Amino acid sequence: MSDFNSELMSFIARARTPYHGVAAMAAHLTENGFSELKEAEPWDLAPGRYFVTRNQSSIIGLVIGTSDPVRTGFRIVGAHTDSPCLKAKPNPVSVNSGYIKLGVEVYGGVLLNPWYDRDLGLAGRVTCREGGLLTNRLLDFDRAVAIIPSLAIHLDRGVNETRSINPQTDILPVLMHGDESINMDDILATELRREYGEHWEGTVLGYELSFYDINPPAIVGLHQEFIAAARLDNLLSCFVGMKSLIEANGDATAILVCNDHEEVGSGSAIGAQGPFLKSVLERITPDPQTLHRVVDRSLAVSTDNAHGIHPNYADRHDGNHGPLLNQGPVIKINSNQRYATNSETGAYFASLCEDQDIPWQKFVNRTDMSCGSTIGPITAREIGVKTMDVGVPTFAMHSIRELAGTRDAHLLHRALNAFYDDPDAPGATA
Numbered sequence: 001m002s003d004f005n006s007e008l009m010s011f012i013a014r015a016r017t018p019y020h021g022v023a024a025m026a027a028h029l030t031e032n033g034f035s036e037l038k039e040a041e042p043w044d045l046a047p048g049r050y051f052v053t054r055n056q057s058s059i060i061g062l063v064i065g066t067s068d069p070v071r072t073g074f075r076i077v078g079a080h081t082d083s084p085c086l087k088a089k090p091n092p093v094s095v096n097s098g099y100i101k102l103g104v105e106v107y108g109g110v111l112l113n114p115w116y117d118r119d120l121g122l123a124g125r126v127t128c129r130e131g132g133l134l135t136n137r138l139l140d141f142d143r144a145v146a147i148i149p150s151l152a153i154h155l156d157r158g159v160n161e162t163r164s165i166n167p168q169t170d171i172l173p174v175l176m177h178g179d180e181s182i183n184m185d186d187i188l189a190t191e192l193r194r195e196y197g198e199h200w201e202g203t204v205l206g207y208e209l210s211f212y213d214i215n216p217p218a219i220v221g222l223h224q225e226f227i228a229a230a231r232l233d234n235l236l237s238c239f240v241g242m243k244s245l246i247e248a249n250g251d252a253t254a255i256l257v258c259n260d261h262e263e264v265g266s267g268s269a270i271g272a273q274g275p276f277l278k279s280v281l282e283r284i285t286p287d288p289q290t291l292h293r294v295v296d297r298s299l300a301v302s303t304d305n306a307h308g309i310h311p312n313y314a315d316r317h318d319g320n321h322g323p324l325l326n327q328g329p330v331i332k333i334n335s336n337q338r339y340a341t342n343s344e345t346g347a348y349f350a351s352l353c354e355d356q357d358i359p360w361q362k363f364v365n366r367t368d369m370s371c372g373s374t375i376g377p378i379t380a381r382e383i384g385v386k387t388m389d390v391g392v393p394t395f396a397m398h399s400i401r402e403l404a405g406t407r408d409a410h411l412l413h414r415a416l417n418a419f420y421d422d423p424d425a426p427g428a429t430a
């Protein structure tokens with residue numbers, strides 16, 4: 001288990017943006033015998049291992065099984081590659097008192113307070129013109145280049161009672177001393193030369209760059225109970241899904257879809273509301289009649305983290321539904337379809353866990369609080385596949401540093417292994 005967690009933590013440390021996460025997953029799948037498919041080329045899929053990416057930030061891994069999918073259905077695991085963060089604006093440089101600050105957009109539901117006083121790196125994708133061609137270049141400064149210093153308590157005495165944060169004015173990362181001559185595109189060109197060699201020549205025309213905490217993931221707790229890391233939501237599930245896909249036995253067709261843009265509603269060409277997964281399913285099973293029959297037999301597990309009951313704020317949970325860290329995967333339920341689980345799919349996942357002696361838990365929100373959501377209901381709606389929402393319990397979701405239990409990722413991994421390899425056609429019999 002500790003090897004599993006070490007690998008998880010080094011994956012998260014590398015996957016600082018969806019672009020870097022997908023690159024790391026593609027490399028790992030390639031090392032494990034998966035070959036890359038290109039959407040622009042024709043596919044001829046024999047049983048075997050494949051993956052395909054879109055926009056460099058969403059990825060689908062496939063193990064085309066040897067069994068007839070009309071009998072077994074597809075076994076689909078879903079997760080998302082993006083995490084809430086601060087993204088640099090297109091013209092971000094602003095100067096005040098001789099300091100260069102960078103304007104940011106807030107991507108997704110960021111918990112803003114924890115971003116103060118962190119050593120921040122910057123990474124993402126830069127689109128350049130090189131020799132008349134447009135090129136996408138991944139870029140990672142890979143060191144602390146900025147920080148958002150807190151305002152001293154002496155200058156804001158009421159801070160612990162009343163502080164609110166204006167994202168336009170209060171959370172601009174400070175980059176350096178400088179004046180109006182500083183230009184972001186020049187900074188990026190210099191950094192591109194550092195990453196791609198001094199001979200690199202080009203013009204920066206666009207970018208999607210986000211700040212991240214350079215502090216690497218760590219095991220914490222007196223008895224090493226917890227994993228503290230950025231982006232556990234939802235790189236933990238991407239990693240666990242990927243490990244399980246690699247171990248799939250190749251009987252039923254196993255699919256892993258990791259979408260970008262979940263944190264902003266999934267409505268894009270690469271998000272779960274877009275056509276990426278559907279188009280891949282249509283290319284696995286081109287005949288529409290057959291595909292409808294396969295989808296009817298298929299199941300999807302949407303994996304995304306759950307809210308463990310916080311010991312300082314236990315009243316934020318329904319008294320009968322407080323998942324505990326290190327007590328196994330959580331089945332997430334919401335009758336208003338913020339989660340896609342129903343009695344049949346939830347019971348199926350519970351029975352998989354029971355068969356493997358994996359502890360499992362249930363979560364439902366307090367009725368007087370609104371509920372988060374996942375790619376689960378969206379995938380169910382777009383594909384028509386029976387879906388369940390599950391995930392490991394965590395604290396501090398959407399903080400710059402989140403917390404999970406050291407036992408839970410591996411327990412989820414075992415459950416997903418059982419899901420991919422379940423010899424029975426999934427679902428209830430009547």
Ligand SMILES: [Zn+2]
Nearest residue numbers: 233234304305
């Ligand atoms: Zn999530």
